[in-house]
Amino acid sequence: xxxxxxxxxxxxxxxxxxxxxxxxxxxxxxxxxxxxxxxxxxxxxxxxxxxxxxxxxxxxxxxxxxxxxxxxxxxxxxxxxxxxxxxxxxxxxxxxxxxxxxxxxxxxxxxxxxxxxxxxxxxxxxxxxxxxxxxxxxxxxxxxxxxxxxxxxxxxxxxxxxxxxxxxxxxxxxxxxxxxxxxxxxxxxxxxxxxxxxxxxxxxxxxxxxxxxxxxxxxxxxxxxxxxxxxxxxxxxxxxxxxxxxxxxxxxxxxxxxxxxxxxxxxxxxxxxxxxxxxxxxxxxxxxxxxxxxxxxxxxxxxxxxxxxxxxxxxxxxxxxxxxxxxxxxxxxxxxxxxxxxxxx
Numbered sequence: 001x002x003x004x005x006x007x008x009x010x011x012x013x014x015x016x017x018x019x020x021x022x023x024x025x026x027x028x029x030x031x032x033x034x035x036x037x038x039x040x041x042x043x044x045x046x047x048x049x050x051x052x053x054x055x056x057x058x059x060x061x062x063x064x065x066x067x068x069x070x071x072x073x074x075x076x077x078x079x080x081x082x083x084x085x086x087x088x089x090x091x092x093x094x095x096x097x098x099x100x101x102x103x104x105x106x107x108x109x110x111x112x113x114x115x116x117x118x119x120x121x122x123x124x125x126x127x128x129x130x131x132x133x134x135x136x137x138x139x140x141x142x143x144x145x146x147x148x149x150x151x152x153x154x155x156x157x158x159x160x161x162x163x164x165x166x167x168x169x170x171x172x173x174x175x176x177x178x179x180x181x182x183x184x185x186x187x188x189x190x191x192x193x194x195x196x197x198x199x200x201x202x203x204x205x206x207x208x209x210x211x212x213x214x215x216x217x218x219x220x221x222x223x224x225x226x227x228x229x230x231x232x233x234x235x236x237x238x239x240x241x242x243x244x245x246x247x248x249x250x251x252x253x254x255x256x257x258x259x260x261x262x263x264x265x266x267x268x269x270x271x272x273x274x275x276x277x278x279x280x281x282x283x284x285x286x287x288x289x290x291x292x293x294x295x296x297x298x299x300x301x302x303x304x305x306x307x308x309x310x311x312x313x314x315x316x317x318x319x320x321x322x323x324x325x326x327x328x329x330x331x332x333x334x335x336x337x338x339x340x341x342x343x344x345x
Contacts, residue, residue: 005031009073087116110311121307131263145258150234179325190317202227
């Protein structure tokens with residue numbers, strides 16, 4: 001049985017975590033840590049956790065023997081320190097993706113977990129949707145052959161487009177400087193590298209910049225071209241403020257040497273006929289992706305192996321986002337071969 005602590009965030013993830021935890025026989029949430037007393041007790045009630053604390057450090061001090069791992073929702077600047085404290089106490093770590101959108105912070109987090117020999121996993125939900133798992137499984141089985149062309153579309157409404165806080169760009173991405181964060185783009189870059197099983201050799205970015213929009217922001221729509229050698233490539237289109245309020249949509253089309261696959265995350269609309277006119281009902285994948293993530297995390301801890309999406313995957317996705325910003329800013333292709341970020345030792 002793996003005992004999990006839940007820390008930070010706005011508490012919105014507690015419901016999904018609770019529903020997912022119920023589907024995993026050998027996992028339970030025992031501790032909730034949050035500075036706000038109301039949110040802390042609300043999350044504890046939803047998660048059926050009997051112990052609460054005002055911070056992760058307080059939880060480690062008072063209830064360190066009551067949990068084996070911690071899921072930290074916070075993306076504050078104090079995250080590396082929280083991870084270091086938890087890792088030093090022998091707690092395995094589950095974090096949001098991407099890692100603060102910062103290569104430097106990611107390095108600190110990876111190093112802390114490696115030095116303490118604890119597992120680090122990132123909640124990269126795009127990889128764990130049932131449809132994406134099905135595509136990856138059939139690809140890994142060899143039935144599709146080698147991946148040749150990957151096409152990704154990812155669209156968001158304005159309310160679901162993350163705030164684009166400016167952050168430092170790693171010097172290895174060019175002249176350094178800053179770039180705005182765009183987690184949705186970073187997610188899709190990671191998904192592409194996961195499909196092709198490695199780092200691209202070249203990158204080019206096109207963006208549609210509207211009049212009056214600052215050049216210090218990502219355009220509302222970008223298209224990223226990734227080359228993976230031997231004619232293999234990925235085309236990724238990401239658009240913000242492109243759908244009605246509250247809507248989000250993503251599709252993946254993969255053409256390989258011996259077959260093809262398609263997946264999307266669209267809420268399926270089912271027509272139900274009763275008396276009178278037909279009525280439409282939307283269905284969704286619910287908490288299936290979170291359940292798969294938690295199960296992978298628990299199995300990685302039990303088997304003492306690296307999880308499917310570890311710190312290295314997160315740092316590579318951040319670095320590739322830096323290089324995409326460089327390509328967009330200069331209007332020139334970037335030869336990325338040899339620029340893969342060295343993992344901290």
